[in-house]
Amino acid sequence: MKYLAGTALALLLTLPAHAAVIDVGVNPTSATGTFNAAPGSGAFADQVTFQLVGGPLFITIANATNVFPNATDFITNWQASVYQQVGAIGGGDDILLFGPQAASPCLLTPDCQQVGGSALLNPGNYYAEFTGTGGGTSGYGGNISTFAVPGPALGAGLPGLLALGGLLAWRRGKNRKSATA
Secondary structure, eight states: OHHHHHHHHHHHHHSOSBOOEEEEEESOOTTTOEEEEOOOSEEEEEEEEEEEOSOSEEEEEEEEEEEOSSGGGOOEEEEEEEEEOOSSTTSSOOEEEEEEEEOEEOSSOSSEEEEEEEEEEOSEEEEEEEEEEEOTTOOEEEEEEEEEEOOOOTTOHHHHHHHHHHHHHHHHHHHHHHHHO
16 A cells, blocks of 8 residues: 555646646637646646638647746746547647757847747647746747648649640640641
8 A cells, every 4th residue: 555655746746837838729820729727836738629621731830938037936947749640638649740859049139038930731630738847927929820731633733734734735726636637
């Protein structure tokens, strides 16, 4: 029994103090994909879930920012990863697509750090995972925006142009033969 209690306590100490799942919905845009989290102090692992429907592809842009007016609100070891969700979040079967990407200082804003990236994704279920250790009353906010990439039109592109050119040449040759006969 003491062994089980000790194991349970060790497991509790290794779990993040804060873990939030934030859903920004289906095909989030800059207007609907906004999220924020307040992990406070201690370790955290937050997931921002989203679903892509339609497609065939989506350009997805995700970013998050931590502004820390007090040095104690700085998030240490802050990083982001993007996963394709296969089963339950964090169940071990999700597919890592991007990251982990470490946060970097904001370019023009003092006392600020940011993390983000972009990817071309297929329809499916995804989540951005943000991990780190918050200090004091730390928090962050961000946005996930997706844009559908239209599929190729039938006959578009170089193969379509070659086919059209071949059809026109065939038609021109056929018209010449009928005019000389």
